[in-house]
Amino acid sequence: MEVPILYTFSFIFFVLFSVLSATEPSSRNGFTVDLIPRDSSLSPSYNPSETRFDRLQKAFRRSVALAQNFGANGVSTNAVESSVISNRGAYLMNISLGTPPVKMLGIADTGSDLIWRQCQPCVDCYKQVEPIFDPRKSKTYKTLKCDGKACGYLGAQATCGANQTCGYSYRYGDGSHTYGDLAIDTLKVGTATVPNVIFGCGHDNAGSFDENGSGLIGLGGGPLSMISQLRPLIGGRFSYCLVPIGTDATVASKMNFGRQGIVSGAGVVKTSIAERDPKTFFYLTLESMSVGSKKLAYKSPMEATDEGNIIIDSGTTLTLLPGDFYSTLESSVAEAIGGNPVEDPNGNFGLCYSSIEGLTIPTITVHFSGGDVVLKPLNTFVQVRENLFCFSMIPAPDLAIYGNLAQMNFLVGYDLKTRKVSFKPTDCTKH
Numbered sequence: 001m002e003v004p005i006l007y008t009f010s011f012i013f014f015v016l017f018s019v020l021s022a023t024e025p026s027s028r029n030g031f032t033v034d035l036i037p038r039d040s041s042l043s044p045s046y047n048p049s050e051t052r053f054d055r056l057q058k059a060f061r062r063s064v065a066l067a068q069n070f071g072a073n074g075v076s077t078n079a080v081e082s083s084v085i086s087n088r089g090a091y092l093m094n095i096s097l098g099t100p101p102v103k104m105l106g107i108a109d110t111g112s113d114l115i116w117r118q119c120q121p122c123v124d125c126y127k128q129v130e131p132i133f134d135p136r137k138s139k140t141y142k143t144l145k146c147d148g149k150a151c152g153y154l155g156a157q158a159t160c161g162a163n164q165t166c167g168y169s170y171r172y173g174d175g176s177h178t179y180g181d182l183a184i185d186t187l188k189v190g191t192a193t194v195p196n197v198i199f200g201c202g203h204d205n206a207g208s209f210d211e212n213g214s215g216l217i218g219l220g221g222g223p224l225s226m227i228s229q230l231r232p233l234i235g236g237r238f239s240y241c242l243v244p245i246g247t248d249a250t251v252a253s254k255m256n257f258g259r260q261g262i263v264s265g266a267g268v269v270k271t272s273i274a275e276r277d278p279k280t281f282f283y284l285t286l287e288s289m290s291v292g293s294k295k296l297a298y299k300s301p302m303e304a305t306d307e308g309n310i311i312i313d314s315g316t317t318l319t320l321l322p323g324d325f326y327s328t329l330e331s332s333v334a335e336a337i338g339g340n341p342v343e344d345p346n347g348n349f350g351l352c353y354s355s356i357e358g359l360t361i362p363t364i365t366v367h368f369s370g371g372d373v374v375l376k377p378l379n380t381f382v383q384v385r386e387n388l389f390c391f392s393m394i395p396a397p398d399l400a401i402y403g404n405l406a407q408m409n410f411l412v413g414y415d416l417k418t419r420k421v422s423f424k425p426t427d428c429t430k431h
Helices: 025-029 052-072 151-152 322-335
Strands: 029-038 089-096 102-109 116-118 158-160 166-172 176-191 192-206 215-218 237-241 252-256 269-270 282-284 286-291 294-297 310-312 321-322 364-368 373-377 381-385 389-390 393-396 412-417 421-427
Touching: 052 381, 151 158, 151 412, 269 373, 269 381, 286 322, 286 393, 322 393
Parallel strands: 102 215, 116 192, 321 393
Antiparallel strands: 029 089, 029 252, 089 102, 089 176, 116 215, 158 166, 166 176, 176 192, 237 252, 237 412, 269 421, 282 310, 286 294, 286 364, 364 373, 381 389, 412 421
């Protein structure tokens, strides 16, 4: 059979009745885990021979490739649910699966749902530093059947073997793939231990995966994501605080779950999560953006409705905006700054300066439905290399994503019960 392609970027609920009774009491008050930037010195993938700008270029290229591939392949967020867009994340997270628990360093991906890891026996596995998980050694591992509800959640990615074991088949836009069995096992994340968590046990995995990681942790809004499966424990609440680029490399960003994921207090701005398909993504409604006092009305030319017209994603570095609106925004920013723009030799950015010293960077306000988020220069301009500072938003043909540079030094909270996203200006190095 033909395997649907998942173009990578990065709330039905499967009830897990035993979650609360099997979890340590401390985790019921919430818990926190580190989010490790993929290219930072905290990551096993860190290459000390690379400069800070080399590592930034990798993140920029992932965003640019997403914008280009999305348009080139004609995929839209209105497309069928089998076409899932994911950037495969900018951060790594540590969890464990199995009994006894086996550590997994996975890509934390808010643009996809399924948790999957490499598993023995391998038909074809990419090279991995850590030992590959052997489900035969886990006392709590169990494959799932084709006629089960969980298998149905896979949709077009589901396969069915001769023994009625549910399988999954994911193929990414860059040619990478993971195929394997859908199963359940015990998950440990932070201080929480959760039984019967659904995940993909990948026996055939190849492509551009990093040998220091062993899989992917889906943090989207669909039924198979870790967020959805932990809902009885965390009440649908989680938050993260992303430290700015250039921060001390030993300081990790944080992701908070349950009560610790509640965002409250002075300065909190809230906006609604729109109901749209596919459920993987968290859709917000962008009404306009202001450059200083100049307000620019936003409307995506490809959307039939203005509601849910932009995806918020911690795994995409740059903010992607439809071309016409981006052009208007870029012109307004350039007009407000003045100075002499220069070209980005890599062609990734549209508005750059050799220096921002002496220039006045305008305040950009993002007007979401119900609340305004005021961005600082660290959210809107990034140093790309020596003597090159660029506007951190780029055009995309048919896609709008609110990326992680725009979210840095904000405590960003999700409440999936009330369907709200909250923004609170925060020094994330101290959070």
